Amino acid sequence: MQVILGTKIGMTQIIGEDGVVTPVTILQAGPCAVTQIKTVQTDGYNAVQVGYGQGKNLSKSVTGHVKKAGENINPKVLKEFRVDELPEGVKLGDALTVESFKLGDKVAVTGTSKGKGYAGTVKRWNFNESRNTHGFKGNIRRVGSIGSMYPQKVFKGKKMPGRMGHDQVTVKNLVVAYIDVENNLIGLKGAVPGPKKGIVSVEGKE
Incomplete structure (x- = not known):
């Protein structure tokens, strides 16, 4: 089963035998434990629940739940x-x-992208700045008009300033370029969402 959870360590490069340099992201992946198996008969769908890392001060409900998989x-x-x-x-x-x-x-x-905090429309949505010419009022990064005469409201989904980043992001079709079984390391060609030490999940296409 090609699923695993891991921690993002950072990016590096791998030089192949042909001299080609490949950028890779190194993950400290696993070992993970299977903590629950769901079936169509009992839960309505098939799924495998996986646990990763060593937690501290787990709640009684979680402790009782994972105890079925093993004492440690x-x-x-x-x-x-x-x-x-x-x-x-x-x-x-x-x-x-x-x-x-x-x-x-x-x-x-799949991981959680870096949080950028509260951002304006120029940074968040790549809006153009207003013209900065003689006689202009000076606030070139403001939003501008957000509505119209009719129906006299702002439509849902209007691109506005707000919180940027810290969203769940999935990057597909990354290629496994490096594996170190002894140290539980896996290298993926390209970039992986999230900061260093962020938790990510890796799911293969078997």
Whole structure:
């Protein structure tokens, strides 16, 4: 089963035998534990819940939930992966590592993008600035008109200043370019959403 959770370490480069330099993002991925298996008969859909990391001060509900998978499993993060059909042989407490991936596999990575705080329309939506010529009032980054004479309201979805970033982002078709089984490292060609030390999920296309 090609799913795993990990921590973003940062970006580096890999030089191939042909001399081509490939930018890669290194993730500290796994080992993860299977904490729950959902089926159509019991939950209405098929899914596998995975736990990652070592959490502290877990609530009683979470502690009781993951206890079924093993005594020493105290995950910091829990994430559910829906599947059409449950993989054969997967059971509670199984460990998921980078060994399930191989070089050249295409994966989808989901993470939380960097938060930019409160931003104006020029930064947030790439609006043009107003003309900065003689006689102009001077505020060249203001929004401008946001409505009309009719129907005398601002439509929902209007591009306005507001919070920017810190959204869930999924990048598809990233290629596995590096695997280190001993140190639980995996390298993906290209950029991965989120800051360093951010939690990301990697899901392959088996």
